[in-house]
Amino acid sequence: MNRLPFLLDADPHAPFPPAGLALEEPNGLLAVGGDLSVPRLLNAYRHGIFPWYSAGQPILWWSPDPRVMFSTASGGVHLSRRFRRSLRASDWVVRADHRFEEVVGACASLPRPGQDGTWITGEMRRAYGELHRLGHAHSIEVMQGERLVGGLYGIAVGRMFFGESMFSASPGGSKVALAALARRLGEWGWPWLDAQVTNPHLLRMGAVTRPREAFLRIVDGEATRPGRAGPWRDDFGVLPANAFAAPV
Known part of the structure; x- marks a missing residue:
């Protein structure tokens, strides 16, 4: 008989079970309960754990096996040649931490x-907004003028970036956000980008499972290395989407 998940202590500084x-x-369910305080969330990510639950449920904490990741090395995020051709004349640009909310x-x-409603509840939005205010959570934004055409957000701990969710308001917006993030992280010496749970779309884009x-072991090494504290607006800069275009 499968055992029940661990019940977390009320103290936000209490350790998670291994x-x-x-x-x-269900694959990766580790613990239930607790809160979404900044200390608890940072402790979770530092140990390869993340919250994922729906409205009306208690907070559920997960560490699935296997885990899906992107290498930030060149080619780690795969964009099809057809899509890269479409970027030759693109006027999109990518930046960070201007429009997190x-x-x-x-x-x-x-x-x-296949999904009814969202797991990004009001409680989650407030918690990650606080992480952003403190310089731990970051948004990557793909802009066409002042229009947001795609993006993603996630958490940085040391030199690990833990992706949480991404979206496209125009076709390919999230792909460009992911490719731009991987490029910047690679330039900064951050070798991996966590994408949590595998799906066919991520695998087509070059994700690997571990x-x-x-x-x-990767998290234990990278999350303890010096990272980039605070907002990323200046550090990330502006990256044109046509930087990912296929050569003529």
Whole structure:
């Protein structure tokens, strides 16, 4: 008989159980309860754990096996040649941390096949907004003038970036956001971008799976290295989408 997930202590500074003790079914469920305070969230990500639950549920904490990741090395995020050709004349640009709340709101409201409602609840939005205010959560925004055409958001701990969600308001907007983030992270010496749970779309874009044990070793090393604290507006700069265009 499969055991129940761990019940978290009320103290937000209390340690999580080891991620390797997560359930096999449902895959990766580790713990239930607690809160979304900044100390608890940072502690979770630092140990390869993230919250994921729907409105009306208690907070559920996960560490699935395997884990899906993108290498930030050149070619780690794959854009099809056809899509890259379409970027030759693109006037999109990519930047960071200018419209965090709008990116999270777009991710929350985007209809997804087979999903009724959103897991990005009001409670989650407030918690990640606080992480953003403190310089731990970041948004990547693809802009066409003042129009937001795509983006993603996630959490940075040390030199690990943990992607949370992405969206496209125009076809390919999220792909450009992901490619731009991977390029900047690679330039900064951050080798991996966590994408949490595998799906066919991520695999087509070049994501690789790693056994949880191997993923946790990566996190243990990278999350303790010096990162980039605070807002990324200036550090990230502006990256034109046509930088990813296929050569003529």
